[in-house]
Amino acid sequence: MDVSALERKPHSEAKKASLAEDLYDAGAADDRALEAAAQCVLRGVDAAVLGLPDAAPAGAEESTRSAALFGGAVAAEDTGRMQEAEALYRRAADNEHPGAMNNLGLLLEDTGRSPEAEGWFRRAADLGNANAMSNLAVRLRDAGQVAEAERWFRRAADLGHVTAMNNLALLFEATERPECADEWFRKAADAGHTGAMTTLGVLLEKQGQIEEGEAWYRRAADTGEPNAMFNLGLLLEDAGKAEPAELWIRRAADAGHVTAMFNLGVLADDSGRTQEAETWWRKAADAGHPKAMFNLAITLEETGRPEDAETWYRRAGEAGHPASVLNLACTLRQTGRQREAETWYRKAADAGNVAAMFDLGLLLEAFGEVGEAESWYRKAAEAGEAVAMTNLGALLMESGRSEEGEWWYRKAAEAGRPVAMCNLAVAMERTGRMTEAETWHRRAAETGHPRAMFLLGGILEHRGRTDEAETWWRRAADAGHPGAMSGLAYLLAMAGRVDAAETWRRRAAAAGEPGATPMR
Template sequence: MGKTRACFEALRTQLPEYRVATPAGGPDLMLAVEVIDRTGTRCAVWLDDLENYLGPEGLEPGLLTELVRLRIPVLATMRHQQFEIFAAPEDPSEAGSEHARLAIAGARVLRQLEAVELDRVWTAGELERAGEVDDDRIADALDRHGPYGLTEYLAAGPALLQEWHRATRPGGHPRAAALIAAAVDLARTGLRPPYPIDLLTDTHEPYLVAAGGPLLRPESLDTALEWATRRRHGVTSLLVPTQDPNAWNVFDYLTDHTRTPIPDTTWHAALQHATEPDDLATLGFHAHHVAPVIAEDFYRQAADVGHTGAMINLAALLARAGHTDEAEQFLRRAAGTGHTDAMNNLGLLLDSVGRTDEAEWFLRLAGGIGNVEAMNNLGVRLARTGRVDEAEVFFRRAADAGHTGAMNCLGVLLHEVGGLAEAEVFLRRAADAGHTGAMYSLGVLLYEVGGLAEAEVFLRRAADAGHTGAMYSLGVLLYEVGGPAEAEVFLRRAADAGPTGAMNLLGVLLYEAGRVAEAEVFLCRAADAGDPDAANSLGILLSRTGRMGEAETAYRRAADAGHSGANNNLGILLGEAGGMDEAEDFFRRAADAGHTDAMRNLAILLRQTGRAYEAEIFVHRANDGEAGA
């Protein structure tokens, strides 16, 4: 609340001599920049509700860089709910879709901006300064705002939200409440206001029926409208008037604080009301994850009239549902218009179904035209197929264009080939830009070179962002530096997400702490999932608790998978049970894999069976192996 007024006051205070450009949408923004540049006018760009300007035809990272170069100030506002949508991590199942690409591009723009967050609740210092202002409204708000933010109280947000919810009760204003609910959900579909009264009237009936219908004895439509549009607290109304006397907007506090599912009837009402392809595509964008079947209807109607973004998003939905042939058709249509994102996505789709040569062709085409995502995706494919030098070229090109994923991939690639110093540079750039994978990769690199304190910092950042590998690696680090209690916390989080290595180490940690039964549970889970390290650890636990038959079974599972430690342990167990010939076989298998303890154990066995000369050979091999290590 108050974001627009705060931005206006900042503009008035800091740039009083500047004219203000307020483009109506993304395409108008690019035109405005051209006009400002051509005329040399001292002008600031005002973008209220920034989400309406993000995208390939609006504010994208390249245009923002150009605005900075031209020294054109940009002021923008964005509700927290919308900020979270664009700042949220990408859904891996949607990687490459227009939906994901738009979200990623928006996130990159947000990272380039100097964000000023208006917290809902003010600090003690802010409240103290507010008390020094000679304004009766602020004084009243300071006395009465309670748990709400001061600006919320001033804008009557909490009070109006409660009044709306109470209106549904018998004896209240149930029809008005239903009209408001319809307007709130229409706004949440992405349908732009104003909303004609006929649309609200047609849409509100299911809400009224769901609340109780005739049993609530709803008021007349005129009475409901009068109540919903009445000004409250000298500030605003629930339904907000617009320039059209027969159409309304809705108080955005209500929209921000509504989380209930949007009924299908409201989505369909929005579909019937939207006429422009861009509006249909926007509705599809909002429905994409919460109502994919309905989103498909929006996208198809927009795609039918040539909207390439809708074609790309529709292809993403179809591919996720397994309809890859139809998804390919829409991507080819969009790619045929020269849309490089469609070329990129088509390349990813073809790669996913094994048509690798054709996939690479489209990725090269899109990357050659300048699509940064395609450069990165091509780098990934080249690295995966062993063409590391060429992969590095494309990763560098994408990284130079600001692609944080490419910075991470390049850092990982350089790390693997031994270029640690340069790898660290790229990983830090990506981590500083908020790339979770880069935080993890940088933490691993720092851990390997002995920078444990800083490694812990980056691994914690990545783990807090939900990166399972970082949870596991942080658990390993904490286990090694003697923080078993906290190590257990992160290993449990990682184990719950599935990595068997985390289950294995957690089992080892619990065993060392004397919690044998609990340790066995995790080791069994990991061993049953096919982890040979865990099967070997389970064998150790079982043998130390006297369950030799079960221990042998566990060791054999790990040994069959080539685990040299398990081969050695199985040799010890069999030798102690008198199975010398089979013990020798397992010792030899472990020794051939370079296991020095197995070499020494084999030497002992050989001496016991009168083969002293051969025993000395394995003793020397063990000594040489330890010296080399």
């Protein structure tokens, strides 16, 4: 019975990264821009406060103290003194410092105190802090409060908050308002948001506006944006510009873009740089890329490192990569670990892998579990796997269900399977349909199937067409079929060509053909 070959390396991934992840304003960047000024205040705070004239407004003094506390909190957070930072943020926030409220919210969010964080984001947002508006909107969106999230994103965006513009666009995209999404992606891109530039490039490329899409990829790529570098590389590759394409994909890979590492490995492998390909696939595999794990495993197998290959097949299989599950099962079967192989075949088969369904049937049949083997052959056959049709037909024939067995043989034969053609012909011979049997034997024989050549020769010899029978038996004998060797020897002997007959009898005997004893 036929055994499925291992799957080979896939081609380069072509799906573009749209940078659709949440762009959470984790650093409160706008407020941190005040840090330098705040530090100046902090360094001179005692003198400044003590030296304030009696007539100075109380609000000015509180503002100075709040700025100093905020600056101290930022400095403490930047050096990892989180408890001190939280205490200083709280003091500044209690003095109505919006930036401190926002950063306190971020710190609380990072430490799992989300409800309190939302409260501080809301207080700062109500005081007009754009960062807090954006962060509050993210929390609301994540909690499913989309309408209120949209209002806060829009308020922050209207104040010029670039991340809010991008997140508003993402929200419009998620709620299937593409025109609004396009508008805000463009606004964010025009304002310098590299993620929006990349996404805008993707949208334009999908719309067929390749030149403008490329221009936005380039703007973002020139800032070091890995997704933009990668997408630019793919676009150039699609345009047949191989060298600049590889350059940008390499830059993205060097910047840590995992799919770029995988694709760079494919480009290297396609151009014969197998060692470089292995290096990049290993980097991507170490970063958790299942296809890279699979390709690395194939490479290791091809270069005589089967144990390492198995390790990566297993890791990729555990990550859900279908071809790796199948290849691991094949590896286990070939190394005698049949029951573990069965486990992995089942995993692949249950996931709908047709080749695994067939291989599982093959394994179960070898275990003597014919009923379940038939079930898996049937599933694979119904999914269009011609080899499974052949094996299902054989099981049905063996269990006396010849009509259904012949039906599956015919289906596989019509799909081009020589074994099925031959088996169908044998079934027809048994029921006296010799002309039709000859037709199917001939079709199989013409594909180079030795057994079909032998059986066709037998039909022809029986019908007295000895010259044609000799031709087919000779072809089968040359292909190593012992019965054909013996049959050819018989025909040659009958024709008086004794020496030639003796040669083929000896070859048949050496090949283990019963009754092919050399003439004395």
